[in-house]
Amino acid sequence: FSQSLLSAVFPPELRYVTLKFIHRICNWFSAYCYYDITENDGVNTNELYNAVQLYLSSSASITGNRVSLSRGLNSSNITFGLSNNDSLIDTFNGVKVLWEHIVTPRNSQTFSWRPLPEEKRGFILRAKKINKGIVLTSYLDFVMEKANEIRRKNQDRLLYTNSRGGSLDSRGHPWESVPFKHPSTFETLAMCPKKKAEIMSDLLDFAKGESFYQRTGRAWKRGYLLYGPPGTGKSSMIAAMANYLGYDIYDLELTEVHTNSELRKLLMKTSSKSIIVIEDIDCSINLTNRKNNNSTSSGGGGSNNNSYNVSSPSPPGSGEENGGGNTITLSGLLNFTDGLWSCCGSERIFVFTTNHIEKLDPALLRSGRMDMHIHMSYSSFAALKILLKNYLGYDEDDVEKKILEQLEDVIEMAEMTPADISEVLIKNRRNKDKAVLELLEALRTRAERNNNNNAVKLSRENCTVVDEEQEKRALEESPKEGVDDQLQAKCDKEEKGGHDANDDEKVL
Numbered sequence: 001f002s003q004s005l006l007s008a009v010f011p012p013e014l015r016y017v018t019l020k021f022i023h024r025i026c027n028w029f030s031a032y033c034y035y036d037i038t039e040n041d042g043v044n045t046n047e048l049y050n051a052v053q054l055y056l057s058s059s060a061s062i063t064g065n066r067v068s069l070s071r072g073l074n075s076s077n078i079t080f081g082l083s084n085n086d087s088l089i090d091t092f093n094g095v096k097v098l099w100e101h102i103v104t105p106r107n108s109q110t111f112s113w114r115p116l117p118e119e120k121r122g123f124i125l126r127a128k129k130i131n132k133g134i135v136l137t138s139y140l141d142f143v144m145e146k147a148n149e150i151r152r153k154n155q156d157r158l159l160y161t162n163s164r165g166g167s168l169d170s171r172g173h174p175w176e177s178v179p180f181k182h183p184s185t186f187e188t189l190a191m192c193p194k195k196k197a198e199i200m201s202d203l204l205d206f207a208k209g210e211s212f213y214q215r216t217g218r219a220w221k222r223g224y225l226l227y228g229p230p231g232t233g234k235s236s237m238i239a240a241m242a243n244y245l246g247y248d249i250y251d252l253e254l255t256e257v258h259t260n261s262e263l264r265k266l267l268m269k270t271s272s273k274s275i276i277v278i279e280d281i282d283c284s285i286n287l288t289n290r291k292n293n294n295s296t297s298s299g300g301g302g303s304n305n306n307s308y309n310v311s312s313p314s315p316p317g318s319g320e321e322n323g324g325g326n327t328i329t330l331s332g333l334l335n336f337t338d339g340l341w342s343c344c345g346s347e348r349i350f351v352f353t354t355n356h357i358e359k360l361d362p363a364l365l366r367s368g369r370m371d372m373h374i375h376m377s378y379s380s381f382a383a384l385k386i387l388l389k390n391y392l393g394y395d396e397d398d399v400e401k402k403i404l405e406q407l408e409d410v411i412e413m414a415e416m417t418p419a420d421i422s423e424v425l426i427k428n429r430r431n432k433d434k435a436v437l438e439l440l441e442a443l444r445t446r447a448e449r450n451n452n453n454n455a456v457k458l459s460r461e462n463c464t465v466v467d468e469e470q471e472k473r474a475l476e477e478s479p480k481e482g483v484d485d486q487l488q489a490k491c492d493k494e495e496k497g498g499h500d501a502n503d504d505e506k507v508l
């Protein structure tokens with residue numbers, strides 16, 4: 001109406017100016033302000049548009065009569081969205097705002113180097129002028145944050161690897177990724193429930209601890225060292241951590257990293273909310289080099305000498321001895337975890353695993369470096385109950401009380417890993433009672449063998465002590481042949497027994 005009135009009253013050259021003036025006056029008296037968030041700013045896609053779409057998906061799924069559905073790449077969930085030209089009211093800290101999704105056909109005459117979508121999409125955010133401050137400072141940040149959270153929840157986790165050996169992909173990325181679908185969770189993880197709960201709350205504290213880390217001036221990161229024999233669930237624990245927090249995993253293959261600067265670049269290209277894993281750290285660090293270094297270093301504090309090489313395939317004669325430019329050093333690795341470089345990006349968890357904690361360098365173990373040392377041990381009775389539940393669906397009451405007691409009696413002595421136990425259970429999972437009995441049998445055999453081995457070890461130790469005492473006495477007094485012979489015979493006998501037991505172990 002105003003257009004036709006204008007064209008009747010004003011000459012064409014004045015029309016535009018007058019229209020603009022009227023708009024201004026209207027805006028002046030309006031209680032609302034409007035924000036346009038278009039899908040495309042002409043060159044790039046607008047991140048905020050995608051974020052708003054995701055954010056509104058959480059409310060659209062509940063309130064809307066007509067919602068659009070979509071499923072993103074790498075996602076196993078369906079996302080709800082506001083339909084075209086539909087609107088929705090949202091409330092934030094008591095402030096009401098209105099979101100409108102506007103879809104208009106694109107003007108075909110518009111010139112662009114790139115083909116543009118046929119429709120122009122955008123959100124209009126309407127808020128009261130008095131709430132302008134809240135909307136611009138807090139609400140939009142909140143929308144972005146919430147959208148990221150939804151994205152993480154919807155998206156399957158990714159497992160990254162640097163197996164390409166330092167070469168970059170077409171986008172200059174050193175990591176290769178695949179969808180991470182490991183089903184391990186804390187629920188299925190067989191370990192002491194108390195320890196498990198402690199780890200879970202530690203992880204949760206970390207994930208929610210942004211303000212704590214900010215306040216205390218610490219980098220927002222945490223290190224876990226998982227150690228224990230093979231098959232006790234170290235890798236399963238990492239997968240459970242990732243699934244619990246919804247983080248991606250970066251599996252760092254140290255032997256593929258040749259220099260400290262390469263390591264730094266890899267770190268810089270990791271995203272926040274991720275777990276950076278170095279498996280079998282004792283196998284990645286060349287301990288012979290460490291020993292050489294320690295023996296040549298003056299003074300006892302060998303662990304301070306951090307420039308040992310990591311066993312990466314370095315070219316022969318490449319100056320390895322001086323820990324020089326083209327090798328990766330322990331100090332480089334430590335810088336990676338807790339030096340200045342560790343805090344580029346935030347919310348990162350470092351996990352190192354090892355089968356032999358005693359082989360690790362004290363520099364890696366000193367307090368503050370790895371925040372939590374987690375011992376993954378042989379199966380306990382509590383862990384066994386979880387495995388019975390996982391594999392046979394058996395609760396405590398489903399197993400005969402007598403058998404349960406027998407299992408409890410023998411489990412500690414048997415020193416069987418959860419991996420070994422699950423093997424027995426999987427093999428017999430069709431016949432559950434047989435599975436339990438076979439497991440009991442396997443545990444008994446192991447316990448007996450361990451018992452024998454321990455007895456042999458003990459008597460050997462006794463024998464050595466007696467040997468030493470005997471030598472001393474022999475130096476002091478003249479030998480009493482009868483006793484010596486007796487001792488020797490005893491040792492010989494036990495030595496023989498010991499060898500037998502060892503042979504058994506090799507075969508088993």
Ligand SMILES: Nc1ncnc2c1ncn2[C@@H]1O[C@H](COP(=O)(O)OP(=O)(O)OP(=O)(O)O)[C@@H](O)[C@H]1O
Nearest residue numbers: 188189190191229230231232233234235236418419
């Ligand atoms: N604590 C556990 N709880 C549940 N399952 C387990 C546990 N430990 C081992 N398993 C089972 O055994 C298999 C091997 O475990 P996993 O790979 O986690 O062991 P690991 O400690 O990482 O061994 P390695 O030191 O050889 O890498 C897993 O597939 C899992 O099914």
Ligand SMILES: [Mg+2]
Nearest residue numbers: 234235236279
């Ligand atoms: Mg493992």
